[in-house]
Amino acid sequence: MMPILTADQITKRYGGVVALESVSIELNVGEVLGLLGANGSGKSTLSSILAGDNRPDAGLLRVGGVDLEPGSPAAARAAGIAIAHQHPGLAPDLPVWENVHLGAEICGPGKFLNRALARKKAGELLESLRPHWDLDAPAGKLTAADQQLVEIAKSLALEPRVLILDEPTAALAAAEVESLMRKIGVLASHGTSIVFISHRMAEVEAVCDRVVVLCNGRLAGEMAVSERIDEAQVIAWMGGTGGGAAAAHVHERGHQTEVRAPSLQRLRGAHLTTGDAAAEPALSARGLQAGTRLRGADFDVRQGEILGIAGLQGHGQEELLDALAGYRKLDEGHVKLYGAPLIPRSPRQMIDAGVCLVPNDRHRQGLWLEQSVEFNLAQVGVNFEKHAWRLRRVSKRRFVDDVVARLRIKTSDVRQPVRTLSGGNQQKVVIGRWLDARVNVRVLLLSDPTKGVDVIARKEIYEAVGLLADAGAAVIVYASDTAELLAVCDRLIVLYEGRVVAQLEGNDMNESQVTSALFGRSAA
Ligand SMILES: Nc1ncnc2c1ncn2[C@@H]1O[C@H](COP(=O)(O)OP(=O)(O)O)[C@@H](O)[C@H]1O
Numbered sequence: 119m120m121p122i123l124t125a126d127q128i129t130k131r132y133g134g135v136v137a138l139e140s141v142s143i144e145l146n147v148g149e150v151l152g153l154l155g156a157n158g159s160g161k162s163t164l165s166s167i168l169a170g171d172n173r174p175d176a177g178l179l180r181v182g183g184v185d186l187e188p189g190s191p192a193a194a195r196a197a198g199i200a201i202a203h204q205h206p207g208l209a210p211d212l213p214v215w216e217n218v219h220l221g222a223e224i225c226g227p228g229k230f231l232n233r234a235l236a237r238k239k240a241g242e243l244l245e246s247l248r249p250h251w252d253l254d255a256p257a258g259k260l261t262a263a264d265q266q267l268v269e270i271a272k273s274l275a276l277e278p279r280v281l282i283l284d285e286p287t288a289a290l291a292a293a294e295v296e297s298l299m300r301k302i303g304v305l306a307s308h309g310t311s312i313v314f315i316s317h318r319m320a321e322v323e324a325v326c327d328r329v330v331v332l333c334n335g336r337l338a339g340e341m342a343v344s345e346r347i348d349e350a351q352v353i354a355w356m357g358g359t360g361g362g363a364a365a366a367h368v369h370e371r372g373h374q375t376e377v378r379a380p381s382l383q384r385l386r387g388a389h390l391t392t393g394d395a396a397a398e399p400a401l402s403a404r405g406l407q408a409g410t411r412l413r414g415a416d417f418d419v420r421q422g423e424i425l426g427i428a429g430l431q432g433h434g435q436e437e438l439l440d441a442l443a444g445y446r447k448l449d450e451g452h453v454k455l456y457g458a459p460l461i462p463r464s465p466r467q468m469i470d471a472g473v474c475l476v477p478n479d480r481h482r483q484g485l486w487l488e489q490s491v492e493f494n495l496a497q498v499g500v501n502f503e504k505h506a507w508r509l510r511r512v513s514k515r516r517f518v519d520d521v522v523a524r525l526r527i528k529t530s531d532v533r534q535p536v537r538t539l540s541g542g543n544q545q546k547v548v549i550g551r552w553l554d555a556r557v558n559v560r561v562l563l564l565s566d567p568t569k570g571v572d573v574i575a576r577k578e579i580y581e582a583v584g585l586l587a588d589a590g591a592a593v594i595v596y597a598s599d600t601a602e603l604l605a606v607c608d609r610l611i612v613l614y615e616g617r618v619v620a621q622l623e624g625n626d627m628n629e630s631q632v633t634s635a636l637f638g639r640s641a642a
């Protein structure tokens with residue numbers, strides 16, 4: 119039988135990063151294909167290319183044997199392809215029900231939007247995933263889980279022939295996952311073809327007919343799923359250590375890692391002696407619990423050390439950093455800063471104590487977008503002056519110019535609005551403000567600081583982090599890209615279901631150990 123969807127030799131680069139290298143897959147009619155791979159292996163890039171939201175540098179797409187124009191969402195939609203993105207793209211001010219039909223408005227006679235019918239349909243779709251919706255609430259007010267469900271409903275509303283679900287379950291509760299699994303089963307039995315991305319093997323086992331595994335942007339393996347999935351094999355493929363078909367990748371991995379991150383080097387480590395290890399930790403955390411995801415994490419970080427946190431999406435790392443920074447309530451647990459107990463209550467209090475966060479979402483938590491580079495860099499410092507009005511213009515200007523030069527922030531003028539900088543340069547501004555000598559940064563927390571940032575800016579960002587560590591800060595960094603953590607950290611902890619399941623350093627700090635731990639396995 120002819121495949122419904124074919125991707126032939128798809129290649130995609132972002133600057134120096136090879137996100138996909140000659141990847142070919144086929145999807146059969148009524149098949150549920152699992153797309154697996156570690157963070158950063160290229161799953162979302164491939165999904166968005168299949169859905170026309172992203173243009174490949176090379177390669178061909180075919181639907182039902184007919185060439186599909188690449189990089190055209192309209193062409194993909196006309197061919198019957200729909201996608202629910204990993205990160206929901208909803209219109210925050212529009213009501214839930216309108217979001218479900220966004221871009222595919224139901225038109226009645228005379229092409230007027232049939233609002234009543236659309237609202238009713240949206241309600242039915244959503245209720246099939248979870249009961250009790252307020253259809254008129256603005257989508258921006260929903261929880262992350264509900265936004266994910268609306269994103270899924272939006273793709274279902276198109277009644278596609280090919281449905282792509284990019285980590286649809288990462289944010290969902292168990293009952294919602296179950297409804298979605300059932301829905302996928304029903305759709306497939308009616309002939310819908312589905313690409314399903316998840317890190318949870320039980321889900322993959324439950325719905326997928328076959329899986330393909332990506333590793334560093336290449337196809338590392340493929341297998342049919344019968345009753346059980348050969349999890350050890352899948353994990354080996356993901357970590358680039360699988361034998362057989364994947365051997366070629368092992369061979370090339372040294373080279374490949376270089377392509378992905380040419381200039382990230384182990385920044386630190388050499389100076390950390392056993393004497394340091396015996397010293398009082400800069401920050402020590404015991405039994406940290408917050409929300410439903412962080413369920414009892416224990417760890418220490420020392421002065422001058424860069425501690426990496428690895429975890430699959432939704433395993434508590436964001437809650438952990440937010441709680442330590444005072445952005446969200448800690449439900450249980452103890453935190454000590456250089457031996458002194460401390461209960462995080464607010465960001466302001468934690469900054470006062472020297473615990474500073476570079477947040478995950480720099481647009482919402484990190485920057486005043488309409489304000490200048492200068493304002494954004496100096497703002498925290500100004501907050502700290504007991505007598506801000508006495509701050510002399512020249513000293514502020516000197517600090518700002520100094521940070522811009524040290525971090526190589528590319529701006530034509532420090533009065534330029536931050537909104538107009540590139541993502542990497544915006545992130546440097548967020549980090550740069552903590553270089554202000556008036557803020558004594560004792561613990562720097564970073565939440566996925568290089569998300570969507572090019573390789574050169576990545577290197578510069580970690581150099582900035584290194585400056586703070588050299589100045590005596592303890593650094594805790596979560597990054598979704600394991601290779602990046604391995605490159606820049608002295609030590610790694612791995613979170614799984616809200617707990618630290620592995621602490622890795624020295625020779626144990628390698629991709630296959632991390633990958634096993636990410637799935638809750640002790641390393642083989
Ligand atoms: N818009 C982008 N700009 C630069 N690099 C990107 C962009 N999108 C993805 N990447 C990079 O491409 C690689 C693959 O990313 P992605 O497809 O999101 O992986 P996955 O979904 O498997 O976690 C990563 O190294 C990521 O940092």
Ligand SMILES: [Mg+2]
Binds near residue numbers: 163
């Ligand atoms: Mg992804």
